[in-house]
Amino acid sequence: MTDDFSSWPEDTANTGIDTSVPHAARVWNYWLGGKDNYPVDRKIGDEILAVFPAQAEIARQSRAFLTRAVSYLAAQAGVRQFLDIGTGLPTANNTHQVAQQLAPESRIVYVDNDPLVLAHARALLTSTPEGVCDYIDADLHGTDEIITAAARTLDFTKPIAVILLGILGYVPDEEKPGNIVARLMSRVPPGSYLVINDGTNVFRDKPEDKPAEDSPRARAVALYAQTRAIPYHLRTPEQIEGFFAGLELVDPGVVSVSQWRSSAGQSGPPANVDSFCGVGRKP
Numbered sequence: 001m002t003d004d005f006s007s008w009p010e011d012t013a014n015t016g017i018d019t020s021v022p023h024a025a026r027v028w029n030y031w032l033g034g035k036d037n038y039p040v041d042r043k044i045g046d047e048i049l050a051v052f053p054a055q056a057e058i059a060r061q062s063r064a065f066l067t068r069a070v071s072y073l074a075a076q077a078g079v080r081q082f083l084d085i086g087t088g089l090p091t092a093n094n095t096h097q098v099a100q101q102l103a104p105e106s107r108i109v110y111v112d113n114d115p116l117v118l119a120h121a122r123a124l125l126t127s128t129p130e131g132v133c134d135y136i137d138a139d140l141h142g143t144d145e146i147i148t149a150a151a152r153t154l155d156f157t158k159p160i161a162v163i164l165l166g167i168l169g170y171v172p173d174e175e176k177p178g179n180i181v182a183r184l185m186s187r188v189p190p191g192s193y194l195v196i197n198d199g200t201n202v203f204r205d206k207p208e209d210k211p212a213e214d215s216p217r218a219r220a221v222a223l224y225a226q227t228r229a230i231p232y233h234l235r236t237p238e239q240i241e242g243f244f245a246g247l248e249l250v251d252p253g254v255v256s257v258s259q260w261r262s263s264a265g266q267s268g269p270p271a272n273v274d275s276f277c278g279v280g281r282k283p
Contacts, residue, residue, distance in 0.1 A: 017116050022229045024170070025088040025117050031059040036089045036120060044227055052220035058257075058273045062197055065257040065277050066165055067093045069195050072250070072261065072279065073161050074102040079193060081160040083150055085111040085140055085184075086167030089120055095163060096125060096133050104130040109150045111136045140167055141175070143183040159191035166275075168243065169198045169232045181243045190282055193250075196243055197257050197277035201234045217274050237276045247280030254278040 019038040026041040027048075037045075048055055073079040080103055084095045087110040099106040110121050110133070118137055127133040134153040138146050147156070154160055162184050171177035185194055201217040217234060225231040241254040252260065256272040260279075 017114075022224070022227050023114055023116070024166075024229065024232070025112070025114055028059055028166070029089040029091065031056050032063060032091055034089065034091055036116065040227075044224060044229075047223055048220045051223060052216040054216075054273060055220060058199070058275045061256075061258040061270070061273050062166060062275055062277075063091065063093065064262070065197055065260055066095065066163075066195075067098050068261050069163075069277075069279055070095055070098040070161075071102065073193055073195075074099045074106060077159075077193065077281075079159055079161045080106050081154045081158060082106065082108045082163060083111070083146075083154065083160055083184075083188075084108065084163040084165075085146065086164065087112050087117065087121065088166075089117055094125060096127060096131070100128045100131050104128040107132040107153055109134045109136060109153050111138050111140075111146055111150075113137060113139045140164075140171065140180060143180060143187070146184070147187045156187065157189060159193070160188045161193040161195060162188060163195045165195065165197050166199070168196065169234065170230050172231070172233055178243055178245070182245070185247070185282055188282065192282045194244060194247055194280045194282070195277075196240065197275055198240055199232065199234050199275050200237055200240070201274055202236060240276045241278065244278055244280040246282075248283055250279040250281060 019040060022041045022044045026037040027045045030037040030042050030045040070082070082095050082099055096106065096108040099108060110125065112118055112121070118135055121135045125133050132153055136146060136149045138149065164181070168177045171180065181194065185192070199217065201215045221232050221234055237254055244254070254276055257275045257277045258270040258273050260277050262270055
């Protein structure tokens with residue numbers, strides 16, 4: 001698989017792709033070393049890194065968490081169905097690749113509402129013969145639409161892993177992201193799982209640190225919001241843990257993405273990053 005779509009035309013007038021405003025999926029693709037992005041995405045990506053250099057490591061560690069979480073679900077929890085909402089642009093180790101390498105019969109539904117993401121997904125995210133990949137054009141807020149469309153591919157009488165990586169931060173508190181999560185999990189059967197990671201600006205293991213409006217992470221988020229892109233909302237680890245209400249958290253609970261079931265390298269365990277994650281099971 002390759003993520004090199006640099007030959008795509010810059011003239012996107014008839015594609016529904018707005019290249020005048022950065023898009024989160026394309027900016028993250030840039031931070032991960034991909035080529036599926038435009039000058040506006042690279043410009044804000046570089047500006048954010050100048051203010052908050054750790055963002056590149058957050059992008060890498062978040063992707064590594066996806067690999068470890070899906071591996072756990074497929075290999076240890078026996079999950080064979082995955083609903084990946086806000087999937088972003090394809091890179092290496094996408095959900096279906098990780099799951100189907102361990103369980104070729106796995107069925108995966110990707111959900112996004114960006115035309116570039118959907119076009120790339122249909123071109124690149126191909127399933128094993130034993131499994132299935134499908135793609136839905138929908139917004140996270142449209143939970144009924146997502147479930148109805150996903151039911152064409154997934155069996156909602158059997159466990160499903162609902163994956164929400166880096167997407168709840170784009171839902172402000174007044175739009176009640178917790179209710180969105182609850183609606184999704186109410187539609188999947190017992191034995192299903194929820195996988196979340198999102199950005200924070202405070203480490204739980206440093207209680208003397210408090211979220212601050214002038215922190216580097218907060219300044220980077222404010223810079224992004226000035227571009228007319230969809231604003232991102234940082235939350236505390238405790239708020240992220242709140243999304244797992246009613247679920248059984250898988251050990252080690254809600255932690256920095258670099259710490260969730262990661263292995264220590266030659267220099268010891270990886271350092272914490274300002275993005276927290278968790279995996280929870282519906283009893």
